């Protein structure tokens with residue numbers, strides 16, 4: 001499930017900055033990662049997201065050379081760094097690392113931290129490179145300080161400068177903002193992304209935060225149980241999730257049993273939409289409804305009732321219990337609040353083209369051998 005990279009990245013004719021082909025790593029009987037396939041062109045910033053234990057860190061460790069794959073091949077800027085017969089040590093891969101805790105050397109000054117990976121450069125060149133990097137991350141005035149004399153955001157910028165200094169082909173960022181408090185986080189994230197873009201650096205950024213994954217990544221890779229469920233541009237991952245898992249993990253989603261009959265999608269709440277190209281179908285599916293697509297109208301005779309109201313500031317999330325006992329959620333503007341117990345009619349906002357699932361997979365064309373909808377009495 002891989003898509004073409006977004007326009008504007010990659011260098012014509014150049015190999016991808018990073019390629020994983022069939023990369024597998026098991027730990028005894030537990031699956032770390034399984035058959036990962038991914039190609040990241042130069043200049044892309046890919047975000048890697050998934051629940052705890054899905055294999056994100058294992059993927060980074062394999063690329064960094066801190067682990068060996070059991071099978072498959074990893075290529076960095078056209079050079080095979082790991083496969084069945086070859087294993088390049090971490091220090092000889094063109095891979096930079098930025099960790100959550102920054103992992104700076106406490107006994108070295110800022111400048112010497114940044115210079116750490118540059119020992120092969122002549123002294124004058126090394127000094128120039130360190131100066132350029134400190135200018136880039138706006139820390140030249142703190143070059144002689146030690147890590148404990150820096151704020152969390154400054155430490156993170158030093159870690160980024162240190163990772164970029166040897167001109168890596170790829171920088172791996174393992175939850176780089178999670179130790180920063182909320183107010184600092186957004187600023188450091190903006191600075192980091194700007195620095196990566198300015199230097200044209202290819203990045204893989206692991207995050208737990210869906211908004212971060214969608215807003216920062218030129219492409220988002222969603223992992224689950226050691227496999228890649230979907231790798232695509234953020235809009236596709238959110239608006240056209242490939243699987244039930246991606247639909248529920250990336251944003252809020254409710255699922256209702258539905259039917260596509262002669263190109264008309266219906267479910268418990270009535271007609272949802274037309275489904276072009278399904279004119280000859282009569283298929284049972286599940287429809288994915290996002291709370292921002294669900295509209296409510298108070299109506300005394302309606303069979304659905306508001307079962308919960310959550311105030312989120314700008315918006316109010318309404319939980320609605322349908323006649324079947326199933327629940328859907330609806331975002332309403334902050335000045336709309338239907339009290340618990342209100343009878344409401346539920347509809348889907350005009351123009352919505354919801355995701356349809358057969359089993360756990362999204363379908364865009366009428367599936368062969370799809371389940372027939374139950375015959376209603």
Ligand SMILES: Nc1ncnc2c1ncn2[C@@H]1O[C@H](COP(=O)(O)OP(=O)(O)OP(=O)(O)O)[C@@H](O)[C@H]1O
Nearest residue numbers: 027030031032050051052053054055056057058059
């Ligand atoms: N050294 C190890 N020995 C045994 N099992 C391991 C080892 N490292 C990872 N695993 C297992 O491999 C799977 C993937 O772990 P990994 O650390 O890559 O997940 P993750 O997505 O990074 O999780 P988190 O978000 O919690 O950091 C998990 O089931 C984990 O228990």
